[in-house]
Amino acid sequence: MPGVVVSTERSSRARDKLKAFLLSEAADKGFDICRIARPDSIPDAPQRLKEFIDAGRQGTMDWMAETRDRRADPRVLWGDVRSVILFGMNYGPDEDPRVVLAMPDRAAISVYARNRDYHDVIKGRLKEIATRFAARAGEDVKVFVDTAPVMEKPLSMQAGLGWQGKHTNLVSREFGSWLFLGSMFTTAELAPDEPERDHCGSCRACLDACPTNAFPAPYKIDARRCISYLTIEHKGVIDRELRPLIGNRIYGCDDCLAACPWNKFAASASEMKFHAREDLKAPRIAELLELDDSAFRTLFSGSPVKRIGRDRFVRNLLIAAGNSGDAALIPTCESLTNDASPTVRGMAVWALARLMCKEDFHRLAARIADEADPEVRAEYEVAMEVV
Template identity: 55%
Template sequence: MDAAEAIRTKALALGFDAVGFAPADPDPAAADRLKAFLDAGFHGEMGWLAARAEARASPRALWPAARSVIALALNYAPEGDALATLARPAHGNISVYARNRDYHDLIKGRLKHLGQFIVSRFGAEVKVFVDTAPVMEKPLAARAGLGWQGKHTNLVSRRFGSWLLLGEIYTTLALAPAAAHADRCGRCRRCLDVCPTDAFPAPYRLDARRCLSYLTIEHAGPIPAPLRAAMGNRIYGCDDCLAVCPWNRFAVAGREAKLAARADLIAPPLADLAGLGEEGFRRHFSGSPIKRIGWRRFLRNVLYAIGNSNNINLAAVARRHCAADDPVIAEAASWALARLAA
């Protein structure tokens, strides 16, 4: 068994669903796309994307000793319709990946195990990454043959559709690269047309400033008023462009129990979420990726969803936050109350 096959076998035994190999060489095409994204200002407040753009463009710019990149993926495809909760406006809709444990912790632990295997078996050096460094995960996964970047800019796999969580290992070990995957989107544009905020100015281009995943997670201040109604009941992330991809028909539900949706996070009542309080929020979302945005940003999202609920019974819930010390929360509550009254 050669090194690549041994690593693939070990990775699958550790619970990864897909493994691929790419050279650590610069990727000029990916660097050009990143530059265009940044030049257009599409990154919004994510200044860290621009701060280390050069390191993102090439694995060797981040670690000169790297010779190969091992791209790994974990299937998190949901049971049933990922968008079903959107039809229940008095309940919050949480992105599928965030309905249980934080995948960063899960994947990083497995990457470390695989890295230790590579070091002990082949005497090579390794560095592991899971959304924690200037690494362009999706272009690297595409170069490693795991799929292609669809028109929604996310990775698409013939086997797993749009439901893959990614991690990488940079190594000094020379591994034969896989053939890059052909783009199989064809003329389909479902992911572009379904976006509730028109965040795609063109196929393969995303304006994060209009993306609900960015706005509900990364954006710190008030969400722009013209985009609030389009949020509906999305309180953490958005899966619309992922869920409508036709390639999902080949995906089977993820097998990782720690990523299977908690029953209380599939469609949590907005009234319950708004009443958690800061300490209750920390307890309720302990171990969840939702915890990292903090209670105030989360409550802001919940209040916008209450305003979109068309449920006058939630007016009292919004009213309780109109005098909040945090001006963003107070304004979100007032907006929700006015929208319900209208």
């Protein structure tokens, strides 16, 4: 009927205008790419997530199992959602972040954490866009950045931002493996974009770059072996077999991202977005080991590093110290055997067992009778057998 055709055309034009408004707002707020996916566009996600969790590959991230249903389907998270808008922001570094790995006296901090917490930056900008969009569209909106149970990477692939590479992270032909992601759910019906196809081909550079062999197969990751998980999410003692493989990576790991050949097409992020603080590009391990809780909080104010707390941070530093071969770190490491945190004390013992000569370490280990924590005692006992 003619009236129906006219109404449909008007509705289509209205959706096109809303989409154009979104793209303009996204660019204005510093996003490099913005695309739209349908909320029902990831039907395989529930089964893939179930397999991941059933295999225990989430490690101690219990919240992944607790939020599984909401994470696997946007419509379970919010029943009224009709469109999912995905935003990407380039955070490409201006140099290969792996350079610092050849400097054993320096600490390697993941590129994304070398300045302000991107969660706060991106969420603030998304809220501005959402407010303006809701007012114009007369529709409800919700914004999410990583911390909510949203499978942003498969949704981003369906929206056309990129594809999930063999390292399970999003890869873009324009920005390589360096995209921060955020999403906006809305009750507005918007035309979805075309999904991106996989362009990895036979390449396995990211898989071969992993120091701990955290990929049991292409497109599958075992968090329990991933350095990013171990140094950030994992709260307890890190497995002894993995400690030497961590090297000087004290917060996260960029190896699989940096190895991606598609990065050659990615420009570095502009300074108005995410550029590294000079003091966090390659800080000295010796100086960071001296941080007490107050100094740690001051140095990492506004940084995602602050969220893991001083004790876990020093745990990571002590692993790096033990891998450094730098005997100059012995006095500082020895002082940390008296730290209030059992985790810190235990890692100090491990570091000293690798840095001290046999005689000196055995003299140190004589204090085991004064150690009440069983895990710290175990570190002494195991070290005594191998030193």
